[in-house]
Amino acid sequence: MKKSLLLIVDVQNDFCPGGNLAVKGGNEIVPLVNKMAKNHEHVxxxxxxxxADHSSFASQHPGHAVYSQIEMSYGPQTLWPDHCIxxxxxxxxxxxxxxPHAEMIIRKGFRKAIDSYSAMYENDHKTPTGLEGYLRARELTKITIVGLAFDYCVRYSAEDAQARGFEVEVIEAATRAIDLNGTAIETKRSFAERGIKLT
Known part of the structure; x- marks a missing residue:
């Protein structure tokens, strides 16, 4: 039997209604996430x-609007409202x-010069968060992903995990999308192309 992990992504106040980068309905997923957590040994x-001065914040780039894109050393970067400081x-x-039985908290985006969507890697796709090492050490081979936001941190966590050889499933009812210029549809298309299970 495959050993599985529930990965709960960024269920934080700033991504819920009233937060600085609120995802519509972000709070609605919490009861389902809690129910799933109770049914998973590994979380x-x-x-x-x-x-506060993170390079992904529009406030650090005078003349650039929130949700606009700039080029960083590692590629294109969306500029966000100040959040999760x-x-x-x-x-x-x-x-x-x-x-309460979660075994680890992966903190991401704490390096000023680089953003981090994925639970596996920072946005340069090279700097690891340590999650993969944990999964290998615990011999966990399947990852079920829930949380916020579907089209950013959930998406890139799923894609990176699959690329590293893990079986990945995303529970659509336990996520919500920012949906910035069609990013939710693009995420579903990407999952279908890669064979990532969207349940």
Whole structure:
């Protein structure tokens, strides 16, 4: 029997209604995520964890609007509202998230000069978060992914995990999308092309 992990991505205040980068309906997934967590022995959480002057924030690039794109050393970068800043309420997990048996929290995006969507790698696709080493050490071969947002951090976590040889399933009802210029549809297309299971 394959050993599986539930990966809960960025269920944080800033990605829920009222947050600085709110995903529509982001809070609605919490009860289902909690139910799934109770049914998984192995659970890992990710947490967006930015310094206040992070390079992905539009506020750090005068003349550039939120959601515009710029070129960084590692490729194109969407500029976001200031969000999930270390030590702020926005960076905290949603108060109703209930996964006390989670074995690890992967904090990502804490390097000022590089953003991080994936739970596996930063946006240069080279700098590891440490999750893969954990999975290999624990002999976990299947990853079920839930959380926020479907078309960014969930998407790139799923694609990177599959590329590294893990069996990946994304639970659509337990995610919500930002859907920036069609990114939700593009994510579904990418999953279909790669053979990533969207349940």
């Amino acid at each position: 890992v959480l990710t947490q967006d964890w930015h310094p 270390v030590g702020t309420r926005g960076a905290e997990f949603h108060k109703d998230l209930d996964a």
